[in-house]
Amino acid sequence: MSYTLYLSGEIHTDWREQIKQGISEHDLDIEVLEPITDHDASDNIGCAILGSEQSNFWKDHKAAKINALRTNSYISRSDIVVVRFGDQYKQWNAAFDAGIATGMGIPIIVMHAPELTHPLKEIDATALAVTETPQQVVEILQYISQ
Amino acid sequence: MSYTLYLSGEIHTDWREQIKQGISEHDLDIEVLEPITDHDASDNIGCAILGSEQSNFWKDHKAAKINALRTNSYISRSDIVVVRFGDQYKQWNAAFDAGIATGMGIPIIVMHAPELTHPLKEIDATALAVTETPQQVVEILQYISQ
Amino acid sequence: MSYTLYLSGEIHTDWREQIKQGISEHDLDIEVLEPITDHDASDNIGCAILGSEQSNFWKDHKAAKINALRTNSYISRSDIVVVRFGDQYKQWNAAFDAGIATGMGIPIIVMHAPELTHPLKEIDATALAVTETPQQVVEILQYISQ
Amino acid sequence: MSYTLYLSGEIHTDWREQIKQGISEHDLDIEVLEPITDHDASDNIGCAILGSEQSNFWKDHKAAKINALRTNSYISRSDIVVVRFGDQYKQWNAAFDAGIATGMGIPIIVMHAPELTHPLKEIDATALAVTETPQQVVEILQYISQ
């Protein structure tokens, strides 16, 4: 039976493509959902559609809410949420997504380099798998899909 | 009628004390819940009670789970979760708590300096109030408690 | 056994006082929750605490969210929500509260003059009692509390 | 992945048609649900099927309940509820629908003219987007569907 997977977090490397390619290569029955990963579009969408703002706070606010229409809807219909933390930026939205999934009772898989273990310990402790590479995620998906 | 408040996030300044003092001064009927804020105790509690581990990953893992017994229980019985972001450290657990509350349908108040607006935009957009100081939180509590 | 009652809607007549007086006279074990009914305070609270805004939209936005901290928390812990519609103003927030209670599975009692029957038919059809006066609400509370 | 959209509120302009046309033109994978928008049919359906009533109250009552069979079922299976407020009539049923969606945890998009901002502030504050035109709704749908 199929799974629905949401890929949350870091948008500067091609980890989503690697997971999608692995799913395709192994012909797994898995639907992949993602946020908008175009950074500029995602930042500017609020004012682009709903009109400009003088303060950056409200500009961000309007953008974040439109993105939430997609993000929260996608998380809520997922069987598993994969959250990747990279080595740059604050990435609080990734941790926030991990929390939303947890609060909804949806299991998470985390992906990050070992040096991030300590600050991610609460999220790792909740995850059903702590991975380092997209290949490991694909192997897990392959295993649970057989 | 009373509120139950959970104070999540940054543990290096006295913001929790300021909020508790404000609640006390205004004689508000508000119960305050907090995580263990002793950083060393919180980091070491897993191995201290359940036995030592060779890897830091499992040491962190055991500690984080014991802390979750308190944290998740407290968040789930709160009416409002206040989450404060400071200017140091990754603070992914604060964002994770904000997400857990959101996933459970519990409203949040965020507290942070204006320069953190952009990386916190998703959390701010979900919050029912975005504050900068403990005094503002106390004023909100005073207003909704009259 | 006691009930918790939330009194939503019109704030320009003394209907809340009449209900509270009736509860008191009949010595009913009923806890009464209410929104902030000081119109000016309620409108201005956002900017008063969190800083001024140039646009009325954001001024209203910040105020409405702080009020929601109280309102939604109170509705969610009520056994019954009483919603009164008067003869002035748009009163969309009253209808919105009636909807929130309904979406949460909390029963409502409606109070309004007969000439409002047609535009309120969807809300009346959901209510467990459609009343015209505070006295009728008190009689219902007295009956279900014996 | 597809969205299910419920279009609630004002029935005297062609805003629903404009949104549906935009969805069609951009070939978006969005299912659109609507109430019965034939005003007379909607008002009379209770007595038409279940027998006449002498009082308008019960006539309205029976009609509103049959309409609720459709409306509440449609709202509950939607990912997003769009609620439009026009410049005429009480429109309490639109605000009631917005509340029902909110009580169920379903996000809303609001559409109204700027002069309605103040009386709609509670609903706007809950919405993930406050729009003025069907085109803006279509742009949001296009953005979150890419």
Add this chain to the structure above:
Amino acid sequence: MSYTLYLSGEIHTDWREQIKQGISEHDLDIEVLEPITDHDASDNIGCAILGSEQSNFWKDHKAAKINALRTNSYISRSDIVVVRFGDQYKQWNAAFDAGIATGMGIPIIVMHAPELTHPLKEIDATALAVTETPQQVVEILQYISQ
């Protein structure tokens, strides 16, 4: 959009056939679910599969539980439950089904002769439509499906 309908209650007249025929004639997109309506099979299925019992109590018990595997599963995935009361037998299982649907938040349509109004008042008061004939149910389905 389609509805799923569960037809509960009286099994001695052809009301289910009439509703299904009406759905078919009007080409409505409605899936119809029903209990096992073969009275003897339904009474004996427990002992037939799981072995005989000396007491009628346990014979009934085993049968009722196997029927509940179907009934409760079907009720829980329905959008609307239609419950018909006839003029014979205790029919407590029909009232029980109406209660299960109500406890799950699923709306009901009731069908019964007018002389049963008084003993059915609690169920009628919960129903979104109180009908007397299968034709009325079909008309409602036709109306909400247009």
Add this chain to the structure above:
Amino acid sequence: MSYTLYLSGEIHTDWREQIKQGISEHDLDIEVLEPITDHDASDNIGCAILGSEQSNFWKDHKAAKINALRTNSYISRSDIVVVRFGDQYKQWNAAFDAGIATGMGIPIIVMHAPELTHPLKEIDATALAVTETPQQVVEILQYISQ
């Protein structure tokens, strides 16, 4: 730790008094909730408070809804619902209450004479105890309260 008990069903014998007396004699920490058991008051309360109706249907309707304010609220906060079926009347409201409790996931204890076993088999199969006398209910309460 205490239990909250709702006593639903037959109102013509003193079974509620016997259970309450047994709870009192054994000094059990059990809160007992009940419907209004004054038959005439319960039948007439709708018109008595909200105004008279020409048809018995709407008279019953208004009364049943006011009673539901108490009944459904009490059932929803109970740990156990006891439902007694007597040897007279239709008693569909008792079966309806049993269903509501079941739909909400609240366990039931049934009380009835053995000759009602067959028509009550669906309700008995759901119950955690099928009793014949108030004394048996008291013995169960005594056992689970030790």
Add this chain to the structure above:
Amino acid sequence: MSYTLYLSGEIHTDWREQIKQGISEHDLDIEVLEPITDHDASDNIGCAILGSEQSNFWKDHKAAKINALRTNSYISRSDIVVVRFGDQYKQWNAAFDAGIATGMGIPIIVMHAPELTHPLKEIDATALAVTETPQQVVEILQYISQ
């Protein structure tokens, strides 16, 4: 209408094959979900994908969590969970699955030899059918699918 069935428990006999064959022979519209039943793969999958561990505890831990990604997801989307207990091993995971389904409100069918009745009494008492053979499960599925 179709059912989704999860087959939990004992993995050393061919009971799953017998049920699937019966479903196939009777052409039942039933989707069958199962855990990974390859014992070695299931035990070693954690270290195989995520890296080796020195202690058996963490080896088991990582494997169990990856298996839970599949197991809990499958249980949560099932209409019925069948749990079989064999005559060997501790089989606590089977009892744990039965509890998870029960906690989620999903009905269970139990399958075991009569000599296990006493230690399984709590699980049997919750089950909607207590069977001894795959044939009985197939007969139940056949009956509820007609």
Add this chain to the structure above:
Amino acid sequence: MSYTLYLSGEIHTDWREQIKQGISEHDLDIEVLEPITDHDASDNIGCAILGSEQSNFWKDHKAAKINALRTNSYISRSDIVVVRFGDQYKQWNAAFDAGIATGMGIPIIVMHAPELTHPLKEIDATALAVTETPQQVVEILQYISQ
């Protein structure tokens, strides 16, 4: 703030007393709930109150259901469920309780000797703490209660 704790599982050693004594010695604000731990009373209670049965299956069945009135009610209102596995007997009811708590989203602490790690791996992997002694449980409670 206080916790409510349910102590499930093995009834042949004094581990419950040790935990309760530790709670008392450290003056922790923790309410402790337990099943009936009198083995004979627990086995015979069904027939003792509700009448004898010829088959052991139904004797066990009636007893298990009365015990479930207490057990499931207590688990559902707990913040934490402690489940202890001893070295004797099948103990499927302990694993079943762990599952029920998990299905309800209530965290568990497990207590067992290290040699039971492998057969308990699924339950351990879900637990927020895996302990071996009552003292460890008391230390955890002391830590999260400070």
